[in-house]
Structures are given as structure tokens and as C-alpha cells.
Amino acid sequence: MSEHKPRKSSEPKPPRAFGWMAEYADEHDLLVAARKVRDSGYTKTDAFTPFPVHGIDEALGIKPTILPFMVLCAGFTGLCTALLMQWWMNGVDYKYIISAKPFGLTPASIPVAFELTILFSAFTSFLGMIALNQLPKFSNPVFTNARFDRATDDRFFLYVNAADKYYNRESVKELLSGTHPDSLDEVLEDTTPSALPRGIVLTALLLVLAGLIPAMVILNMRASFSDLPRLHVFFDMDFQPKKKAQQPTTIFADARVMRPQVKGTVARGQLDEQDPFYLGYDPSKLSAMNGGQSVFYVATQPPQDGQPADAKPADAAAAPAEPAQKDATPAAPAAQAAGTPAPGAGLNLPWIDKLPIEATEENMKLGKTKFETFCSTCHGYAGYGDGLVHKRADALAQGYWLPPTSMHIDRVRKQPVGQIFHTITKGQGKMASYATVLTPKERWAVVLYVRALQLSRNASVEDVPVESRAQLEPSK
Amino acid sequence: MNLNYDKASIELPDAWRAKSPIFALVGVxxxxxxxxxxxxxxxxxxxxxxxxxxxxxxxxxxxxxxxTFTLGALFFILVQFLTRAGWSSSIRRLAEIIMVLIPLIAVLFVPILVLLMSGNSDLYQWNSDKIESAIVAKKAEVYLTKEFFTIRSLVYFAFWILTSTWFYRLSRAQDESGDTELSTVRQKWAGPLIMLFSLSVTFAAFDWVMSVDPEWYSTIFGVYLFAASMMAFFAMMIVISQLLQKAGKVQKWITVEHYHDMGKFLFGFVMFWSYIAFSQLVLYWYANIPEETHWYDVRLQGNWWYLSYGLIAFHFAIPFLGLMSRHVRRHRTGLLFWAVWILVAHWLDMTFLIMPNAGLGASHFFPMLGHLLGGIGMLSIFAAFFLVRAAGVPLVAMRDPRLPEAMKYANPIL
Structure with missing residues (x-):
């Protein structure tokens, strides 16, 4: 640049000098020169090299940075922030039970503590590096020297700043000349005019104004109304050649989009709808009685023989839940629980009362496994309706929890097996359907196991085979 | 290569070997x-x-x-050849000597096998005819039988002994001939052997340590023991190097740069251990499944509470902060302090892994005293073994082709 813009000697003020810059052909010369300058006591020095040079810090006498210490402090701050935050949030301010784990600080707090430690450290090291290097710096006086361009290419530069407290123009020049540099230049202030050319300013202004136009258009559209139809950018997505349910069509003579079952065909699983094994009741008998309404009664499961439904659990564990039933929450199950006879009460619905599977050891084991996997969470292992879910909901005491039904109340004990099967299949009250997770055979096995549970809590001596009764006698 | 070196400065005199029975006696x-x-x-x-x-x-x-010290040494040697590392050439012989202690230490495993063969189920509950737990019974059907267990143990030891003695012999042969081909052979085999090594350590950890609680399992357990081994090995290397240098050996061969590097490894593996140990804990903590948490239940809620949570500070936080500074890692006494600290922490870690399964009697003092004495005794036996192997052998591989590289290397100033 200096060749392009020769400085005029007639200028009233000579350009400011910022120091001396020496140029070397390789890093060894640079290191030797840097050590010499360091040993002469100059501290405001810098080196510019095309690649990182090992030992340059020591040669320039640069003190170790305090950045690691700053990062350490930031890391500690992050750690303490995270621990304090978690202790406050989870231990004091908003105690929330998560699978019965303790409140406040636990081993699970470590990942968050770790993350915040890292976050604070990373930000500090990045921003600290920027700040300590006094970045961003758009210009440096050394740029005025055209030779300096090769600092990113193949030349090595050593710069002694005039701001150094021992700086003396002549002695620094002498010192650097003694290191045999390829060139030695004084770093001078850039004297080229710093004002922007007028054309550039004007163009920039125009561009900024032009850039505002789209924003103005959008703002205008948002604040006004239009009668034009909506613009369909993807027309074939908005209007697809397909029919939706209940729409008419010209393809079929009856104009129905939804097609009835073809005569003489059987849909998959259709036969199951006629089989008591899949239903728990006899569908032919059901449709014979009371017209189509009886199907509704099966779905709502009215209590048999007009007996009021009993939703109270048999054991004392549910005692705190008592207010829940007295609460003015007129939910359907609650109404049932209160003893209002449901419509259809007293009907003898055609439930199956004989198990369609054998009461074998194998089936009993299957039923036990499935019961303990799916049912015991609410109904409890012994079927008293005291499962973990119930205990937890009870502990929360939110008032609207309806306790799971005990298997050992009279109402359930008197239910035919088909009705219990139906309850498992379709669900009842809050209980969801288990048809998707249990096959019909597994559901019957669960019914078998429920029956066994009920018998185990309500058996008499007559149920024990005569030859085994002797074992019941207390041994002396 | 120049072979004019002062033999007295890099070899332990035979008189030192004569001290090994004393150490062994103290240990026993x-x-x-x-x-x-x-x-x-x-x-x-x-x-x-x-x-x-x-x-x-x-x-x-x-x-x-x-x-674990010897296993860490074996891995260290393998990885040095795998990466063709130069910096470690001057300390490699010490690691090799620790590595070839495996055949001697293998003898100490015999009592455990004898115990197993006698049908005792105090240590390994699965070694019993009457197993109450269905999970354990299933494992004990095929995998955890005393015959298969013994075979596996012998396979692990056979692999480690063969690998370590072979590498050691090649290294010793290079002392005589200076043949660089001997280094090339080891470089070629380091890769496959390191894969087999990781498998063997993983399964050894499963068999010997994890099966002490046969119901429990952790797939990260092998890595846990590996991380602990590496950390313990570097601590042991630092301690041994400093003891030898205090006795006037290998003075100029192990420089502050090597200590700095070993310190970095020590620091790194302290963190790696913590990472693995916590990974193991946090999965069980979140899942909260009874058959997985009972192992931690004994450790975090019973009498061992202090040790388990103490490890977070003693095994991670304190040495982490202590070893963080470059100045500490380059300071001999500072580094020695932390290395000894880590050796103690590692012993506590091994205690944490196994001892809670033994239960704790009414009195804590005497069992723990006995356990501590056992640890000191084993370390003493380790020292005896080391003297047996180290005496009369050059403590630096003087004709290693990468030795000049090791002496030239310097850590950059950051």
C-alpha cells in the first residue's frame, strides 16, 4: 500500500509512530530476536507468524494467562448455581414426588450440576479469551506496512510497541538492527483519508431503505382486510383426489363412499363376535331378550338382583379416601357408588357362569403372572384394591380418587365369570380395557386366578378334600 | 546406538532381590x-x-x-505399541515389569478356586445346591457353575500371562540385539491383542467381582473396573518411579515431562472413573427397578453409606481439583501425594464394589481393621513380586528405537 500512496513530505503534521517492526525469514531468527528484546526489558511486544511457534510465549516473556483461573471460578459458580437451583426447586419450592425418590439434592442432581459447570466454564473461556485479547479489533497500525501481508504466508514479524515504558525510538531501532532482520520498518499511522466515499454511503442508505419494503408490505397486510380468495401455494395438497367418510360418490350406483360388507364374506375377527369365549356372554340369548336394549345393559353392567353397587374397598387402607365419595363430584361411577340403581337392574343377563378353560396348574400360573403384571398395580396382589397406584393416589389425597374395587366384596364374588371377563375386556369406570394386552385365553386365566383369590379368602372346611382335612388340624 | 551407559544407575542390584522375602513375610x-x-x-x-x-x-x-495395577500396565503397554508412542519409551520398562507380575499374582487366585471347588458358597452364592432366587438359579444352570467359572478364569489368566510374558521377552531381547524389528512385531500385534484384552477384562470383572452379587448385573461393569485399573496403574507408576529415583536409579531417564504426562493420564482416568461410576448409578437411579437397585440399596442406605458417598469426594472431587493444575502435575512431591491418595481411594473403591455384600457384623472396628491389614499385606506382596522381577534387569529399555524421542519430548507451555 505504501507504494500506492506515497506520503507527501509537505504535510504539516508527520504521521504518528507506533513502534518498530522487524521482519525475519524463519521462526528461529524470530525466537532469537524475541529473547533478545525480552532480555532488554521490553514487555509491550508482539510476534506475528504464519503458524503457532512453540516457545514463542517464553521468548516474548508473556506471562501465563489468568484465563484458566477465571474458568475455574466460573465452573464453581455454575456448580453452585445448579446445586442451589435444584435444592430450591425440588426440595423447597415445588416438592414433586417422582417414583418415591427423595426431595432436594440426590445423585440425579449431578448431571444438571455438571451441565451448568460446563456451560459457565465454556462461556467464560470463550468470552474471556475475546475480552483478554481485546477483540474485536478491526484495525491495527501494523497493517499499514505492505510487507506485513506476508505474516499470514511465509514471513515472521517482531513488533515493539511505542507504548512500552522503556521505549526509545533510536535504541529500539538499534536493538532490532542487531538481530539482523530482513527488513526493519517503523510502524506509522495510516494517513489515507478515513472518510467513506460518498457513493458508498448513498448506496448503503438506498439498500437499507429497499430492505424495509418487504417488512412494510407484510405489516400492511396484517393490518388490513382482503376479499380475495386464499392463495393456494400447493394446490394439489389442498385439493386431493380422494373421498372422505360420509361423502357421496359417482363411482357406485348407491352413491355411498363407505361400502357395506360384501355378501358371503367374513371379515377378520368377525366370527369372534358370536363366540361367548370372546365376549363373556351368550350373544344369541342377549339379542333374544329385550330387543336391542340389552346390549346397552351389558355395556353398563348393572348390578345383579337389584343389589346396590359397592365401591368401598374391604380393607381399612382406603379409609382416607372416604371423603372422595362424599364430595360433590357427580361423576358417573360415583353416582353408581352412591347406590342409585342403574337402569336394567334386576335383569338376568346371559353371562357365562362356567369357565371355558380348564382349571389346570398351567392356566392358574398364567393367570397369576398376568394378574400380578397388569391388575395388581391397582387391585393389589391379594385383590383387595390396595395396589401401589391406589396407595399413591390415596397419599396425594386430591379428593377425586375412586378406590379400585376389591375382589372380595359380595358384589364381585357373586358376579358370574363371564361378567368379570367382560370387565377385563371392556374396562369399567376408571379401569381401562385390557383387551389389547391380554389375549382372550389370558383374560380367562386371570378370571380363574381371581376366582382362586376369592376362594382363598372365603373358604370353609367343606372346600378341602376329606383326606387332606387332617393337615389343617393344629399340630401339637 | 550408544550403549555406554552407567549400569549402576539403571539397574537394581541383586541385593534388592534378597529383600523380597522380607516384604513377602510382612505381607503374609x-x-x-x-x-x-x-x-x-x-x-x-x-x-x-x-x-x-x-x-x-x-x-x-x-x-x-x-x-488391577498389572492389568492397567498390560493395557498401557499394548496401547503404547498400538499408537507407536515415543514419549513413553523411557518409562515403558517399569510398566513392563509391573505387567509381568501377572503370572505371580495369578498364584494368589488359587485359594479362591480351591474355595469354589470345596463347594463353599460364602463368597459366590451361586456355588450352592440350594439357590433361593430364581434369577440366580437360572444363571447358575449354565454360566455360573464352578467348572465353567474355573475354565474361564484360567483362560483369562492364560491370555494375560502369554501376552505379557511375550511382550516382555521381546523387549528384553531388544536390550541385547537392538533389533527394531522387535518393535514392529509388537506394533503389529498390539491391535488384535487389545481387543482380546478388553473382552477378557470385561468378563473377568463380570465373573470375579460382579457375580459376588449374582442377582445383580451391570453391563458397564467391565469398563468400570478397567477405568479403575488404568487410574490405579498410573498412580502406581508415579509412586514406583519416584521411589526408584529417590534410591538414585533412572535419574535422568524419567523427567518432569514424563511425570507431567503420567499426571495428565492420572487426572484423565480419575475423571473417566467418575464418569463410568456415575453412569452406572444414574441409570439404576432413574429406572428404579428393584432387581437393579438392590445393589445400590445396600451401599447407599445401609452401613456403607459413608463410604459410598465419600467416594464422590475422595475418589473424584478432591483429587480432581488437586490434579487440575499443571503446576501440581509437574511438581514431584505434589504428584506423589496425589498418586498415594489415588492408591488409597482405589482401595476404597474396590472395597465399595465387593465388601458390602459380605454384610457388616455388630462391631465394625475389627473387621475393617482386618480388611485394611489384608490390603497392606497384599501391597507388600506386590512389592515383593516387583523386586523379584525388577532386580538385575535394566529399568530402561536402553536400545528402544524411540528412546531418543522420549528424552527430547517436552510439554508445550500453555
């Missing part, structure tokens, strides 16, 4: 006094029935404690 007496301590303390139910159980667990803990 420590262990015997420890055994006496176990039988001193009454068990929870008043009699001394739990003492033998405690003894077996304590023996296994202390055996694993000294074995």
Missing part, C-alpha cells in the same frame, strides 16, 4: 493378623459365623486391588 503376616481380626469380632447374630464370609470377600477385594 499382615494378612494372617487380618484373618485373626475377622474372627475377633462377633457377627450380627452374636456368633462368629459371618467371619469366614467376611474373610473371603476381603481376600477377593485385596486380590483385585493388586491385580
Amino acid at each position: 503376616s499382615c494378612i494372617l493378623i487380618g484373618v485373626f481380626c475377622f474372627f475377633m469380632a462377633p457377627s450380627a447374630n452374636g456368633d462368629r459365623s459371618g467371619a469366614f464370609k467376611f474373610l473371603t470377600h476381603s481376600y477377593l477385594t485385596n486380590f483385585i486391588y493388586i491385580l
